[in-house]
Amino acid sequence: MAIVNLQNVTYRYPLTDESVLKNINLQVDEGEFLAVIGPNGSGKSTLCYTLAGFVPHFFKGEISGSVEVAGLESSASTLDEWVMNVGLAFQNPFNQISGAKFTVFEEIAFGLENIGVPREEMKPRVEDAMKLTGITDLADRSPYSLSGGQQQRVALTSILVMQPKVLVLDEPTSQLDPIGTREVFGVIRTLAEKGMTVILAEHKVEWIANFADRVIALHEGQIILDGLPGEVLTSDILLEKGFGISRYTSVARKARAIGLWKNSNLPVTLDEAVDGFKR
Amino acid sequence: MQERLSFYKKRESAVHRLNPLSKLTLALGIVFVSFLSPYYWTPHLLILFAVIPLSLLGKVLREYINAMLRLILPTAGFLFIMQALFQPLEGVELFRFGFLHPTQESVLFAFANATRIVVMVSSFTIFLLTTHPNELMTDLTRRGLPGQFAYVIISTLQIIPQMQAKAQTIIAAQRSRGLDTESTFFKRAGSLIPLVGPLVFGSLVEVEERAIAIEARGFTSTRVKTSLNSIPDTNKDKLIRWSLIVIIIVTLASRIWLS
Amino acid sequence: MSIISENAVYFIIAVAIIVILLVWSYVTGRMRKDFSTTTWVLIPVAIAINIAIGQIVVTLKLPVFLDSIGTVLVAVVAGPWAGALTGTLSNIIWGATIDPNAFPWFPVAFFIGLVSGLMANAGWFKNWWKVAVTGFVVALASAIVSTPIAVYLYGGITASGSSFITAYLLQTGQGVVQAVLSTGFLVEPVDKITTAMLAFAIIQGLSKRFVARLPRPENAEVEGGASQTQLFIAIGVVILLVLFAAFMLGNILGG
Ligand SMILES: Nc1ncnc2c1ncn2[C@@H]1O[C@H](COP(=O)(O)OP(=O)(O)OP(=O)(O)O)[C@@H](O)[C@H]1O
Ligand SMILES: [Mg+2]
Numbered sequence: 001m002a003i004v005n006l007q008n009v010t011y012r013y014p015l016t017d018e019s020v021l022k023n024i025n026l027q028v029d030e031g032e033f034l035a036v037i038g039p040n041g042s043g044k045s046t047l048c049y050t051l052a053g054f055v056p057h058f059f060k061g062e063i064s065g066s067v068e069v070a071g072l073e074s075s076a077s078t079l080d081e082w083v084m085n086v087g088l089a090f091q092n093p094f095n096q097i098s099g100a101k102f103t104v105f106e107e108i109a110f111g112l113e114n115i116g117v118p119r120e121e122m123k124p125r126v127e128d129a130m131k132l133t134g135i136t137d138l139a140d141r142s143p144y145s146l147s148g149g150q151q152q153r154v155a156l157t158s159i160l161v162m163q164p165k166v167l168v169l170d171e172p173t174s175q176l177d178p179i180g181t182r183e184v185f186g187v188i189r190t191l192a193e194k195g196m197t198v199i200l201a202e203h204k205v206e207w208i209a210n211f212a213d214r215v216i217a218l219h220e221g222q223i224i225l226d227g228l229p230g231e232v233l234t235s236d237i238l239l240e241k242g243f244g245i246s247r248y249t250s251v252a253r254k255a256r257a258i259g260l261w262k263n264s265n266l267p268v269t270l271d272e273a274v275d276g277f278k279r
Numbered sequence: 280m281q282e283r284l285s286f287y288k289k290r291e292s293a294v295h296r297l298n299p300l301s302k303l304t305l306a307l308g309i310v311f312v313s314f315l316s317p318y319y320w321t322p323h324l325l326i327l328f329a330v331i332p333l334s335l336l337g338k339v340l341r342e343y344i345n346a347m348l349r350l351i352l353p354t355a356g357f358l359f360i361m362q363a364l365f366q367p368l369e370g371v372e373l374f375r376f377g378f379l380h381p382t383q384e385s386v387l388f389a390f391a392n393a394t395r396i397v398v399m400v401s402s403f404t405i406f407l408l409t410t411h412p413n414e415l416m417t418d419l420t421r422r423g424l425p426g427q428f429a430y431v432i433i434s435t436l437q438i439i440p441q442m443q444a445k446a447q448t449i450i451a452a453q454r455s456r457g458l459d460t461e462s463t464f465f466k467r468a469g470s471l472i473p474l475v476g477p478l479v480f481g482s483l484v485e486v487e488e489r490a491i492a493i494e495a496r497g498f499t500s501t502r503v504k505t506s507l508n509s510i511p512d513t514n515k516d517k518l519i520r521w522s523l524i525v526i527i528i529v530t531l532a533s534r535i536w537l538s
Numbered sequence: 539m540s541i542i543s544e545n546a547v548y549f550i551i552a553v554a555i556i557v558i559l560l561v562w563s564y565v566t567g568r569m570r571k572d573f574s575t576t577t578w579v580l581i582p583v584a585i586a587i588n589i590a591i592g593q594i595v596v597t598l599k600l601p602v603f604l605d606s607i608g609t610v611l612v613a614v615v616a617g618p619w620a621g622a623l624t625g626t627l628s629n630i631i632w633g634a635t636i637d638p639n640a641f642p643w644f645p646v647a648f649f650i651g652l653v654s655g656l657m658a659n660a661g662w663f664k665n666w667w668k669v670a671v672t673g674f675v676v677a678l679a680s681a682i683v684s685t686p687i688a689v690y691l692y693g694g695i696t697a698s699g700s701s702f703i704t705a706y707l708l709q710t711g712q713g714v715v716q717a718v719l720s721t722g723f724l725v726e727p728v729d730k731i732t733t734a735m736l737a738f739a740i741i742q743g744l745s746k747r748f749v750a751r752l753p754r755p756e757n758a759e760v761e762g763g764a765s766q767t768q769l770f771i772a773i774g775v776v777i778l779l780v781l782f783a784a785f786m787l788g789n790i791l792g793g
Contacts (some may be wrong), residue, residue, distance in 0.1 A: 004341060015750055054491055059751070080500050088495045095488040098496060099434030102413055107509040114426070114497035116505050123507070142438060262612065285635050302785050346638075354639055355696040356666070361695045365705035378709060392693045395638075399691075403638040412634070431623075435582040435631050442586040445595060467598045472739075474594055479607075479740055487748065490576040498575055527682050 003029035003197050004051060011046065011055055012245075020046045022221040028166075028199065033192045035202040035208040035229070038218035039242050044201035046154065047218065048090070049169040050074075051081030051199060070165040084115060087164030089170070091171045093151035096158075097143045103152055105130075105139040111162045117215040129161040131185045143206060149180025151265035154188055169200045173207075185211075205233050205246045210267035217243065234266035285436060287348070291401035294337030294405075298516040299415040300422065305333075306406035313398040315530045317537045319387075324418040330401045346408075351400045355393040359481070362389035374486050412436055418510040431491070431524040442482065449477055454510035551586045572617035572753045580616065580752075583626045584608030589636070595615060596696075602729040605632075610648065610654045610676070610737040614663050615752040618655025625651035642691050645683045651712060652728045653679040654734065658757040665737065666772035673734030674779045681722025691708065700725045712791060720787050725746055727783055 004027065011021040020043045028034050038044045049055040051074075055147055056063045067074035070085040088263075089096065092140040099272050101107040108126045117125070130136045138146065152172055159167065169188070173181040186211050192198060192211050202208055208215060208229060215232040217225035225232045230271050234249050246268045255261035255277075267273040289295075294302070310327055313322040334343040363386045370384035376391055416429035450458075459466040544639035564568045609628060613621020623641075625647030633641040645713060657663060657672040688696050694714040695701045700721055707717035741749070741758045749755045 013747075014748060049491075052495065054494070058491060058494060079494060080497070083495050083497055083500075088487070088491075090491075092485075093489060095485050096492040098430070098493050099437050099489070101431040101433070101529055102437075108506055111496035113504050114500045114502075116500070116502035119505055119507065119509065122505070128509075130323075144441070155492075162497070264488075306662055309693050350637055350639065358692065358695065358697050361701060361705055365695060366693065367708050367711070388693060396692065396697075399636045399642070403633065403641055407634055407638065409766065429571070430578060430625060431581050431585075432631070435585045435627070438582050438586040439589055439631075439635065442590045442592070443715060446590045448560070450594070450597065464600075471594070474552055474598075475591055475736070476743075478590060480743060482586065483580075483740075483744065484748070485558060486579050486583055486752065490574075490579040493579065494575050500576075518665060 002027040003030045003070055004199070005066075005068040006050070007066045008041060008195065009050065010175065011050065011059045011061060011063045013046075013059060016061075020221050023124070024221075024223060026223065031195045033198045033211055033213045035212035035215045036199065036202070036218060036241060037205065037208070037233075037238075038201075039234060039244070042218040043221040044218055045090070045170050046221075048088065048168045048199070048201055051166070052086050052088035052168045054088070057082065057127045084162070084278060085125065085165050087159035087162060087167045089152070089159050089167075089169050090174050091154050091174050093148050093155055093175065096155035097151060098158075099231045102193055104135065104138050104143055107143045108158045109162050111158055115162065125163075125233075127159055129157045132160065132190060133186070140202055143152075147180060149183040151183050152176060152180065153187055156184070159236050160191075165255055166197045166199065169198065171201055171203060174203060181207075182183050201245050205244065206248070209233055209246070209272075217241075219243075229268065230265060233268045252276060284405065285412050286342075287411050288339055288340045288342055288408050289411075290409070292336060292338045292409070294333060294339075294409045296511075297409075297519070298510060298512045299418045301516040301519045302410050303415070304491055304520045304523045306402045309402040310399045311527050312530045313395050315527075315534045317534050319391060322391060322398045325398050326394065326396065326401065330398060330405065334401075334408075337405060337409040339405065342408050343405060344405045347397075347401065351397055351404070354400070355397045358396060359389045359393035362392055364372050382390050389425075394481050411459055414508075417506050417508055420504070420513075421506060427498075430498070438482075443479070445481070446474070446478055465517055549686075560619070562616075566769065568617070569619060572620050574605065574753055576751060577612070577616040577620050577753060581620065581624050582613055582626070584624050585631055587611070588624075589632060592632075602605045604733055604736065606650050606730075606733050607737050607740070609651045610734055611740060613651045613655035614658040614737065614741060614757050615749065617754055618652045618659065619633045620753075621651030621655040622648045623651070625649075626636060631643055639697065642687055643684065645687065646680050649679045649683045650676055650730070654737075658754070661757075663734075663741075663757055666735070666738070666768040667775040668761075669734045669738045670731050670772045670775045670779070672707075672771055673731030674776075675785075677726035677730035678723070680730060681719060683727045684722055685715060685718045689714055693719055707791075712778065716790050723783055723787055723790075727779065731768055731779075735772075 004034055006026040007026040009021055010019050011100060012019045025049070036044050046055060049059065050067060051069055051075065052065075054067075055061065056074070059167055063074070066182065066248065069082075072082060072085060098107060098110050101110055105126060108129060109122055112122045112125060127136070135150065135153050135157060136148060143151065146154065152274050156172070159197060172186050172188075181204070188198065188200065189211060200208070200212070212229045215225070215229045216223050217228065217235075217238065224241070225235055225237060233246065238245050247266045248270060252261045252266045252273060256266070261276060262279065263276045267276050309325055313325050316322075331340075334340045363381050364379050366385040366388055368382055368388055369385040370382035373381050373383060374385065412433060416432055420426050422428045453470070458470050458473060461467070547736060585609035587724075591607055592603060593605045594752075606625065606628070609621055609625040615683050626644050629640055629647040631645040633639070653676050654663075654672060656674055662668045662672045673793065688694060693702055693718060703724060704717045704721045707720055708714065712720070718761040742760060749758050752758075
């Protein structure tokens with residue numbers, strides 16, 4: 001059953017002339033893990049904001065078409081209702097720390113306080129969420145004293161604790177070092193395994209190939225490809241349109257040109273490449 | 280690592296255990312009484328019998344004396360000297376030096392005034408030393424202060440050290456590029472823009488993303504907010520608050536009828 | 539006693555006006571719009587700007603305070619009440635983290651925010667010379683509001699450097715209120731006009747996108763005209779204002 005349903009969505013930011021999303025049609029099933037790729041400025045963040053309700057409720061601007069996520073209809077609901085059902089985490093970990101709290105535990109409880117969860121319920125929920133993301137040992141630290149990767153996991157936990165039906169992640173690792181990136185993807189994997197509906201905008205295609213059930217490619221506000229990771233991430237169209245692609249794909253493509261790569265499919269990850277060359 | 284966000288000192292003490300609102304009422308009560316009382320010696324007695332005992336009871340005497348030496352006494356001393364010398368009150372002249380001719384009255388006036396300022400600042404200082412900002416804001420929010428106020432106060436307390444660190448970095452960086460922070464007035468004034476610009480714009484561009492982040496956490500939710508921590512409010516606390524209110528009213532009345 | 543009661547009347551009138559304004563902006567719903575989430579996030583940043591710039595100015599040993607740039611900024615883009623709140627909390631936080639001596643002056647900061655917001659709403663924050671006038675009006679408000687605090691709490695001579703001027707005026711036989719008020723009129727304009735101009739410069743440097751999502755983008759719309767001409771007019775206006783201040787001072791001191 002589709003938990004996300006966008007029909008002919010076109011959106012333009014205020015004070016601009018050009019639509020940033022053009023005629024987007026997108027259905028995502030419950031429990032599906034969808035990755036969104038696209039060059040800079042292609043509209044990934046805007047799509048994420050649309051799914052999370054911030055477009056148009058926060059950004060204003062002009063939207064047409066219909067947006068339905070987790071049973072809510074965008075034009076008929078408020079941002080307040082929306083954030084109860086759809087969680088959003090984004091790039092800069094630092095800016096996602098609320099600042100209203102002195103410890104990580106309190107920081108994670110901030111959202112629950114805001115939506116009026118009773119105190120007895122709050123503690124176990126925070127503890128469970130921290131266990132899930134593996135940050136139990138950070139509970140008493142100041143959120144500002146953490147590394148980027150830790151902060152991003154705190155941000156994710158702060159969203160998860162609100163028990164969203166859909167989780168939208170906008171390049172959550174783009175400002176992290178390799179260690180932080182691995183930590184955060186570790187959490188994302190756990191969530192995917194638990195059957196969470198996740199929509200992830202991401203540049204790092206090798207990671208996507210590991211998790212995603214499906215990938216869409218955005219280009220100038222339009223979905224130009226939609227399919228399985230192995231197909232979309234190795235498509236020649238990505239090369240033409242200036243998408244970032246995996247170096248293993250590039251190597252194999254070169255190898256194929258001189259007859260060294262014999263498989264019909266191109267690889268995305270190191271393992272696939274190694275496998276392919278072994279044969 | 281605990282950054283210094285406010286004057287607060289974590290201790291186990293009777294004062295620390297009081298409800299934050301009781302402490303706030305206490306601090307304001309002391310200030311009101313010292314300013315409103317019609318009796319000359321009230322502020323002096325308040326220091327001896329309220330401020331100092333409170334700092335002992337709250338186990339913050341050392342920090343209090345520290346603040347006294349650093350912040351309170353210099354101000355009060357300056358105030359006392361200026362007022363004693365320049366307050367043109369008629370009365371018994373003490374001495375004459377050039378155009379200065381302080382009188383006994385002006386010295387007494389200056390002494391009372393300076394002491395009142397000492398009482399005021401001391402009482403705030405002890406309040407701050409014994410009250411964690413988070414407890415205060417949680418308690419006030421529970422009593423009906425909009426949650427946004429707690430957000431503003433606490434996030435400001437956390438932004439300031441970051442901002443100061445950034446300011447130091449910028450000053451150092453600009454200095455190494457030959458920025459003038461020492462010489463003539465115009466050069467120093469001209470330095471202001473390159474220092475302030477990066478600081479201000481850097482922090483303003485983050486505002487939008489941070490607004491989105493807290494909205495995503497239900498900041499504008501219309502439901503009744505709850506709170507993770509419960510702040511004790513005992514009968515003793517209520518008694519303290521009500522007695523202080525009575526004391527303030529009595530002082531006000533005595534001020535009106537006795538003077 | 540009679541002087542106190544007369545001042546009490548002024549005080550009550552001032553409070554009543556504020557309450558009426560407050561109720562009015564609440565009832566019209568303007569308040570709700572002004573206090574958007576973005577405003578709530580902007581306020582702590584503005585307070586931190588106040589404090590950080592205030593301290594840089596001390597480092598540079600400049601003879602001004604410039605500790606309300608953030609307050610004016612918020613007042614312009616988010617309205618007088620957001621400005622007033624920024625000023626008040628700025629003072630309280632300055633008191634709670636740096637120097638508790640700052641607490642009693644919070645009404646001054648409240649009015650700096652309120653008045654600059656009202657001026658901006660009236661369209662007086664759109665070019666250099668108008669901004670100079672706003673700065674001057676804010677300075678007057680600030681001088682007037684700080685007078686009763688200085689007089690009642692400190693007996694006239696406060697702990698700031700400018701109280702040497704007050705002390706001098708007292709020696710020349712001026713009454714306490716006149717002396718304090720004149721001191722305020724002498725020292726405030728330079729500081730507040732500079733503050734307003736710096737806030738204006740910051741607002742001009744913000745991207746249109748960003749300003750458009752604040753509650754009152756119309757207050758920050760810059761009026762056309764060559765900026766150099768504007769600057770000359772601004773300087774002219776400042777000189778006129780200084781002359782006007784000197785005239786008022788003469789009147790206060792003479793009367
Ligand atoms: N608030 C805004 N107002 C106006 N235009 C905007 C706004 N935010 C983004 N845009 C424009 O919309 C387009 C799409 O931006 P978006 O941030 O969605 O792209 P993106 O794919 O996330 O890019 P990146 O990889 O850099 O994150 C860009 O041309 C951008 O300039
Ligand atoms: Mg983006």
